[in-house]
Amino acid sequence: MTKPPTLNNDQVTIWRSWLLGYEHVASAMERTLSPYGIDTSQLRVLMLLSESKGHRMRMFDIARAANRSPSRLSHMVARMETEGLVVRQPCENDRRGAWLFLTDAGVNVLHQVETPHMLDIHRTFIDAIGARDFLAIGRAMRKVLEVNADPKCKRTMAQYEWWPALD
DSSP states (O other), rough: OOOOOOHHHHHHHHHHHHHHHHHHHHHHHHHHGGGOOOOOOHHHHHHHHSSGGGGEEEHHHHHHHTTTOOOHHHHHHHHHHHTTEEEEEETTEEEEEEEEEEEEHHHHHHHHHHHHHHHHHIIIHHHHOOHHHHHHHHHHHHHHHHHHHOOHHHHHHHHTTTTTTGO
């Protein structure tokens, strides 16, 4: 039996700092979004749809891009449909597939959360670390995504203009 790798003190400290920092930033985001009736996962879906041609995407592609299982995404989308933020329609050439469309109400929520969400991103992350460290974190997270992402998802990530710009 092979002995598992260990972490040195610096690695433990940095890993735990990253986890704690992520939890604090995520909690701040959730508190900001809560009055608008959405959470960060729902915001991610709304943003993906708003950035897509025709404000629509296939459910399978959203699940992949948002790192969600199809089942988990389906439950979340059902709640979003109830709120009128999205509409799901069968895919015309694939009986198992479905399209998800952003509604006017979904666009409205995106507009409402834009300013408070951007302020949160700056306050909890960008302004806290400074420009040089921000770019270093971007490069580091790109490497983490490259190593851990589903190979099919890499094509999805590559479509965003920020993906190659971190070099």
